[in-house]
Amino acid sequence: MDETQSGGIEHISFVYSIANRILHWIRAIVITGLVITGFYIASPFLSSGASSDELIYARWVSWHLVFGFILITAGLLRIYLFFFGPDSKSELNSLKDEFSLKSWIIQLKSYFFIGELLKKGMYGPLQFLSYTMIMFFVVLASITGLVLYIHVYHQGIGGMLYDSMRLVESWMGGLANVRLIHHITMWGFLIFIPIHIYMVIWSAIRFKHGGVDIMFTGYDYHLKKKENEEK
């Protein structure tokens, strides 16, 4: 860090461990892949036409499954790290904000340009809720995806999970509903992603701290106020 930069920055803090950062980008790539391949599975717009030997649709499904299993693995690891990982203490601290009405009001007000965003853990209450929701969508997509999967592949993991996934299938009221729920999760991601990206950039500018770079370096920092600089 050179002089000019360090001059404008105060209280640098370490936020995300390397494992959580890598998992974040894996999820980002894989979910993008799943939305694209999933959209194709739902309404296949490309046909080979030339020959029935070219299994175009099957190839899209197989990529969907490759991404799907990476997502399941990454999701499981992330849930483990949330409770037992190096960042877990400050993540769990956010729960205190989650159940405090005052913190909710502070965050909502800050989004409407009133006051600073102060929080006990690393997430604001609204932020924490929306991240929890998206994790819930990851779990839901994974489980419904597995129910669909066991009917495509009956051996290996498909065979091992067969009975338990059929139980889930009957809880959801049949395979048609499973598929609908799976389809709905796609919209969960499609709506979350733009909000997520916007809020990261916006709060970096508004509250003068680290933005997208936090997820690369792991460090958050706050730019000093202008008056300090003048002194």
Next chain:
Amino acid sequence: MNGFDALYAKAQERIAVLSSLPSTKEESVEQMLEKRGIERRDFMKWAAAITAMLALPSQFTPLFAQAAKLADRLPLIWLHMAECTGCSESLIRSDAPTIDSLIFDYISLEYHETLMAAAGWQAEANLENAMKTYAGRYILLVEGGVPTAMNGQFLTLGAQAKTGLSLVQEAASNAAAIFSIGTCASFGGIQAAAPNPTGAKGVDKVVKQPVINVPGCPPSAENIVGTLMHFLLFGTLPALDLYSRPKWAYGNRIHDHCERRGHFDAGEFVESFGDDGAKDGWCLYKQGCKGPYTFNNCSTERFNQHTHWPIGAGHGCMGCSEPNFWDTMGPLEKPLQSHLIMGLNSTVDKIGTTLLTATVIGIGAHAVASLFMNSKEEKEEKES
């Protein structure tokens, strides 16, 4: 004893028990079949087909032949609830009497409203008589959903205007086994589709006894007779899935053995009924085929003497053997993108697009507001 020997011994024991029961017919199955021009060879072929369909080893073929000959020892009561009689039709309508339907006739059918000669008070007396005489021995087959709203008053039957609900419960209490024939009896069917004013339910929801579901709209004759034959030979329930459907018939999806599956994997889809793809027998997924979400053996057993079935004829599967298929699968000729969400009367994709648009507009508005707020705050900072 290994599994095979145990099963074989069980079947033999069962045949001994059945033979000891009094016969209800004057002529034997052989005589009956011979009279109708069916040779022993065809009968054995039929027994072999049933054995294979139930996924049993071929050594069971002679046992099935024997059991079929004792079919008249099994008294049967068939009740009609809220239904269209399509399931009975599926069993008895064929271009020539099939062995399935002949055996079914030969079974001691004590009560079946469509087939019996009796009517009115007499019919009701027959039913009561059968339930008393064969208490604990008869097989109860129910066709149709059971209306439960208003204490079952939406469906009353016969001269004494008994409700369907009370009739089913009464008949179930002394039955040796209960089969729900068709989707209405299994899951409520179209009567139970939203908003379900009559409170129609599947039979297993209104009786305490275990019920085997043989859903389908209609189920094929093979699935009905196969389930009966299995009970005839073993006297116990077959392996069932979580919806109480016999696994031998409902263990796989339509999609798994569909003749158009190659075109599905290749991404060759019929884009509209009657186009070139349709003529070439391409996959019907984009015409709303529900084969990937429906468990049944239509793709291998087919209908009408195994000759044909809906997908073979160029129309997608409509998911008729799945619970609540009227609500979960519709519209039947359109894929999931056209499925209306109950209560919202819109499709998932439309709702999703609306929400996404609202999100983007919200983000835009917030961003513009931020620009103004920033310049205002900077001004204030400078002034202070």
